[in-house]
Amino acid sequence: MSRLQPARGTSDLLPDAMAAHRQVITAAREVSARYGFQEMATPIFEFAEVFSRPLGDSSDVVTKETYNFTDRGGETFTLRPENTAGVVRAMISNGLTQSLPLKFFYAGPMFRYERPQKGRMRQFHQIGIEFLGPRDGLADAEIIACGARVLSDLGVLDKCKLHLNSLGDTDSRQAYRSALVAFLERHADDLSDDSQARLKTNPLRILDSKNAGDRDILVDAPRLDAHLNAESAAHFKAVTTALDAAGIKWEFDPLLVRGLDYYCHTAFEFITDALGAQGTVLGGGRYDGLSEMLGGPPVAGVGWAAGVERLAMLAGDVPVGVPRVAVMSAEPDADSTAFALAEAVRAAGIAVDLPSGGNIGKRMKKADRAGIRYAVILGGQELANGTVQLRDLGEGAQQEVAQTDLVARLLGIIGKGDGAMKSDES
RNA sequence: GCGGGUGUAGCUCAGUCGGUUAGAGCGCCAGUUUGUGGCACUGGAGGUCGCCGGUUCGAAACCGGUCACUCGCCCCA
Numbered sequence A: 001m002s003r004l005q006p007a008r009g010t011s012d013l014l015p016d017a018m019a020a021h022r023q024v025i026t027a028a029r030e031v032s033a034r035y036g037f038q039e040m041a042t043p044i045f046e047f048a049e050v051f052s053r054p055l056g057d058s059s060d061v062v063t064k065e066t067y068n069f070t071d072r073g074g075e076t077f078t079l080r081p082e083n084t085a086g087v088v089r090a091m092i093s094n095g096l097t098q099s100l101p102l103k104f105f106y107a108g109p110m111f112r113y114e115r116p117q118k119g120r121m122r123q124f125h126q127i128g129i130e131f132l133g134p135r136d137g138l139a140d141a142e143i144i145a146c147g148a149r150v151l152s153d154l155g156v157l158d159k160c161k162l163h164l165n166s167l168g169d170t171d172s173r174q175a176y177r178s179a180l181v182a183f184l185e186r187h188a189d190d191l192s193d194d195s196q197a198r199l200k201t202n203p204l205r206i207l208d209s210k211n212a213g214d215r216d217i218l219v220d221a222p223r224l225d226a227h228l229n230a231e232s233a234a235h236f237k238a239v240t241t242a243l244d245a246a247g248i249k250w251e252f253d254p255l256l257v258r259g260l261d262y263y264c265h266t267a268f269e270f271i272t273d274a275l276g277a278q279g280t281v282l283g284g285g286r287y288d289g290l291s292e293m294l295g296g297p298p299v300a301g302v303g304w305a306a307g308v309e310r311l312a313m314l315a316g317d318v319p320v321g322v323p324r325v326a327v328m329s330a331e332p333d334a335d336s337t338a339f340a341l342a343e344a345v346r347a348a349g350i351a352v353d354l355p356s357g358g359n360i361g362k363r364m365k366k367a368d369r370a371g372i373r374y375a376v377i378l379g380g381q382e383l384a385n386g387t388v389q390l391r392d393l394g395e396g397a398q399q400e401v402a403q404t405d406l407v408a409r410l411l412g413i414i415g416k417g418d419g420a421m422k423s424d425e426s
Numbered sequence B: 001g002c003g004g005g006u007g008u009a010g011c012u013c014a015g016u017c018g019g020u021u022a023g024a025g026c027g028c029c030a031g032u033u034u035g036u037g038g039c040a041c042u043g044g045a046g047g048u049c050g051c052c053g054g055u056u057c058g059a060a061a062c063c064g065g066u067c068a069c070u071c072g073c074c075c076c077a
Helices: A015-034 A050-057 A060-064 A084-093 A135-155 A170-185 A193-201 A203-208 A212-217 A230-245 A306-314 A332-347 A360-370 A380-385 A402-416
Strands: A045-047 A067-070 A074-079 A102-111 A121-135 A160-166 A262-272 A278-288 A299-308 A325-329 A374-378 A387-392 A398-402
Touching: A015 A102, A015 A160, A015 A306, A045 A050, A045 A387, A050 A074, A050 A084, A084 A102, A084 A121, A084 A299, A084 A360, A084 A398, A121 A135, A135 A160, A135 A230, A135 A262, A135 A278, A160 A230, A170 A193, A170 A203, A170 A299, A193 A203, A193 A380, A203 A212, A203 A325, A230 A360, A278 A306, A299 A306, A299 A398, A325 A360, A332 A374, A332 A402, A360 A374, A374 A380, A374 A402, A380 A387, A387 A402, A398 A402
Parallel strands: A325 A374
Antiparallel strands: A045 A074, A067 A074, A102 A121, A121 A299, A160 A262, A262 A278, A278 A299, A374 A387, A387 A398
């Protein structure tokens, strides 16, 4: 702490990192809009119960990963570790249950007190969608298709595999749970310590244990899909049929169990092996009981969230935008005219830098190194003539242009609507 | 919360067996170039060797602690 540094597990988003984040968020925003989702935002902190009730007292997220604080009024709050509960709370708070179905997109920071690793931060960023209202499997398929499309637009879909499972409805899950516990209790002594604890608190979680010994035992365990009742099986069939019809590839993963208690029926994850230990890039499922857990009316829902940092790492770097034009005066007498010209060009929608300091050579050098393509140079000669020198720093060509023609000339070269903060590829 | 690895210039990294003045490349600044960038050459700035303590005549190096990053466990986005 002797040196000034950000809090553990947090990081600054300098322009390079911000550009990588922005491409992810922009792609997700654009794709989800194409599927009819509307952007919204909830506060980054909520009353603690908003998260503690629905996520489950035995979930790791609640038991050891939340940031909690008490404010001056004595209320206890939690920094949101995920956003589904907040969105459903917002639906209830705003009386939107009268306007179902609802399709929401969100993007923003989440907070979990975890040991940081590559792709795992204490403050991280998620994008996500929530589809509230419909109970049918087509809705599940639609959000999965939307997620696949986001990954595809980012060029990372071929690095990911879609794992799919059904947790069934409450009856199916309870029937399975009993069968699983009965089986696992016969092997309790051979289970890992973690799994022995989960046997009492949340036995389904044992299914996705990575412990080799646990996995050996699980080979002979009863299968969840064999315990689905007719309605649950039909729901899952509707989802997979729709995915197949759209040509979306998926793998049945009977061991996929997601960490939060509110999930039912469909559970899915897009998984990659390109990010070390952090395999999940986008994950979600159905949460028909969540609204009631929060004290609202029964409202079905299905959605997913994706990690912006992880997607940004998969998608790779993107160039940071720089202005296209630098206007520079070669002597102090021309400064105010150069300033006015810069303003006129900016008013036309073209991004302009106005370098200062050093002589004209230094300014040219800085502009060139920054990747600025066009230099507008204004010296005593030009000031007297009412002209400027317009120099193409890419080709080295230079021409004299009347000041009154400058905006039109630049628009002709750069093009309308293409002037703001574009990095030059050539 | 548990285990392993790593912290030297803005960045990437050297630094021998513990030895006196800690280096390189890139980047940055300046000059060669008093109205013009890239290329080249020359010069310069920049270091509490992560931090605290210990061992020693002497520590960037060895030991302990601590902080951070990183890989894995766990968990998830």
